Amino acid sequence: MSDVNIANPHEYDHRHADVSSGWLRASVFGAMDGLVSNLGLIAGIAAAGAAPGIVAITGISGLIAGAISMALGEFTSVRTANEQLDAEVRVEREAHDRNPEGERAELTQLFERLGMDTEIARTAAGQVHADSEQAVKVHLSHELGLSPEEKPSPWVAAFSSLLSFGIGAVIPILPFIFGFGTLAWGLALGGVGLLIAGGLAARVTRRNWLAGATRQLLFGGVAVAVTYTIGMLLGVSAIG
16 A cells, blocks of 8 residues: 555545634624625715715724624624533433443444444444443434534634624725725725635635625625615604
8 A cells, every 4th residue: 555545635635624613604694794794884984975974984983883782792703602612521421321332223323324344334333332421422423413522612703793883884984984984995995805805715615706796796786776775765764
């Protein structure tokens, strides 16, 4: 057998992205949400007839409130998911303490369903159960698809979401902040931001970047169309 065949394939053949830290999903979701929500917000308030200064203040307020909300939501959701995983670990560990033979038989059946012969499956299950903690991990992996060692950090998710939402949300209000504020400029910058964010997300997940960029632009366009229409129907005078 050649050295290539026995080497670690991750060293020469392929690599996997980090999908367990929690930053990628939070960053992508935060950037997209920041872009779409603030685009829709300024489109609605501008269509209602608000002055550029009011649009800028509204957009900045939406950025701050949205970023904080996203960060708190990500922290709470990731921490809750981790606590649920810890609870499942306790349930599985207690089951092993109460009924080790039954758990070993269950693992034997799982191995058989993977294609192992009965005797090999029984031997493998016995070897796994020689280490109780390892047995708990293997059961959780096969039964629930969970790994206690791959819990994302709620802090990483929160800060990733906070930062990415802020970056996404500031793009459409840049023209209003720097004094050349028109809705057309805001929509143009927001549209470019949506294309870039959608394309980058697609590249990270190894999909077609053009399709990802176009899809995100269409989603943002729908949000802008809805809020713009509502703003025109209401108007500043009607709101006041």
